[in-house]
Amino acid sequence: MDTLLRLASDPTAWAALATLIAMEVVLGIDNLIFISILTNKLPEVHRAKARRIGISLALLMRLGLLGTIAIIVSLTQPVITLFGKGFSWRDIILIAGGLFLIWKATKEIHHNVDPQTHADEADGSAIVETSFAAAIVQILVLDLVFSIDSIITAVGMTNEIVIMVIAVLVAVGVMMLAAQPLAQFIEANPTIVMLALGFLLMIGMTLIGEGFGAHVPKGYIYAAMAFSGLVEGLNMLSRRARRPTDDPTRMPVKR
Template sequence: MFEIFSSADAWVALLTLTFLEIVLGIDNIVFISIAADKLPAHQQRKATNLGLILAMVQRILLLFGVSFLVGLKEPFYNIETSWFQMGLSWQALILFFGGLFLLYKSTSEIHEKLDAPGVGEENLKAKKITSLQKAIVQIIIIDFIFSIDSILTAIGMTNGIGNQPGDALILMIIAVVISILIMMLFANPIRKFIGKHPSMQLLALSFLILIGFMLITEAAHLSHTVVFGQTVGAIPKGYLYFAIAFSLLVEFLNMKLRKQTTKVKKTVSNADN
């Protein structure tokens, strides 16, 4: 069953696939952090860990339904007019509505944070409105949306590896388990860090808006959408991750600058006294 690990190609594929799953899971961690942050403090860690465990179970079940996932790519309805063409598939619809959900969720969260009355009784009450079950349901829904894309990518990467039909499946399951365990190590520190820095919360929500827009664009691309003779292309994920990394770098520099400014002000204030 595990003879595949005698091949160097299998180990390279496993390492690459694990790294890919972690990278593709970053946006999932951001969403889980924001969803868990709305819970009472004693439930936040539980929601984060439980959300990731359920995400792992869900992805493994989806891997066993590989044929089902591949079938989602096939168009079931075609729309053709003089200026618009599209081949609708279930995969495209899942990505489209997932993108809309992220846009709605992120925009409403930003609106709530900007219009919040402050850290008081009303704000604490609003924070506890979201139940653990509701947070878990949101995490499972958004993970299902992200899983479709990452698992189909994994299928493409492991295609042709191993002599047995189940060899590629074993590699994908191990990669998913390892990546989720690694994410569980960092998810709670990331959640706490985002929760402590309001500017980082807004930046994370902005990332989700960007990801939501990318999902909608990818849905149009997978549907082979043509508008006025122009084909809707896919947004390379490398551009997205570069934008996120660059924004994080700028924010870290701003945080360091704010700390230095605060220290200087305290020094000047103590000298005046």
Template sequence: MDIVALLSDPAAWAALITLVILEIVLGIDNLVFIAILSNKLPPEQQSKARRIGLALALIMRICLLLLIGWLVTLQTPLFDLGITGAPGEHGQPTFETAFSGRDLILLVGGLFLLWKATKEIHHNMEPDDHSGEMFDKNKGVVQVSFNAAIAQIIALDLVFSIDSILTAVGMTDQVPIMVTAVVITVGIMLVAADPLAKFIEKNPTLVMLALAFLVMIGLVLIADGFGFHVPKGYIYAAMAFSVAVELLNMVKRNRRKAALATEHIA
């Protein structure tokens, strides 16, 4: 199908809109990770790191789309340990040990995300422990080097990109639609990255909540690598509910501060 035919095809537009929405939802965890990591850089480098991280995510996803034939082969099992879980409600095993390239990437990515999120939680819980880390005494936060931040962003971009593209492949076989959806999604993420990072930085309680999300996502990636597929709707519903509760707590704290300030003035 040529480009003109795609532009005049309502089904193509429907697929594009659906893909953009799906890619935005799937990209939230990636964006949260970039925001938390970039906030540990010096202020003058934070925005640059976010732009570079998202630009690399765009390049990586487009390259994967152009190598879509190879990407699909990642779902072919490479080896099998010969162990399967008990049959589930539909007769399928609850987990598998026939590992494909995609499974191995998800396992490694999940373990990395668990390690990184746990390490960040430790730094938040033990603010006086800065062993082996750069520390900004003025801001009271642990910092990372720019190159280290970019390297970690690239590593997680790869994991999220493969999962995202394989989801897109399951929805349409038109590469132009997938490329357009990826470009639009990353463009939206570029616009949202700085406000999200600043919002997280100004509200420290959200940092812990976001790190808890990353732990959960890491566990989901590991489970997916073992063939135990957790419906993404459950994950994002839990995240949305937690954010809504925290926003209510923020409103309550702000109103309490305003009331106390009024009392002091009076």
């Protein structure tokens, strides 16, 4: 309680909390895009449940990692050396996560460009259960990668565990609220799916680059994502404006 009162009366602590919440929310966008795309592949009755489980796992994982900060910080120490460069466990995890993200995004892009029909997946609970379990496992893998990166970044911003916990709780709460609308928006707009998959490819390459020591400022990445999203938004407005004119069922206007 004394710690909370001390932090509540410290303007520096409030500034650190606000900055950390903003950072956690921004970093959570990557995770949320992946969860939305992945769960939209499931039968509709399972999607909301899979999203809740995926985001809850992200919360539990980040809170658990906060309890082992000493171990997390040690993950930045080199454990192996290849070609004259030292790699830490964090580097290895980021590289593996980036490769997984690129593989998954490439697979989804291929599926959208050249969709395959699987008659045996139309019915049958066994297939649905397997798909649900596979989705949860893949979400868990990416949760681990994003959580470790998020916690290590948070440690570099503040030493107060309480501030980190509050920031994680707020960020995951925002993710929980935004998950359903984002998933529905992505599903309703096929071009957004391809744009989001392109984002995942870029994020995967960024993770690999950081694993090899090439730091890419997050601001550049999210500025590019925001610009691409703005352009796609303008395209959507343009298509919506033309749709009534192109609709053959629309009654002609009398002059």
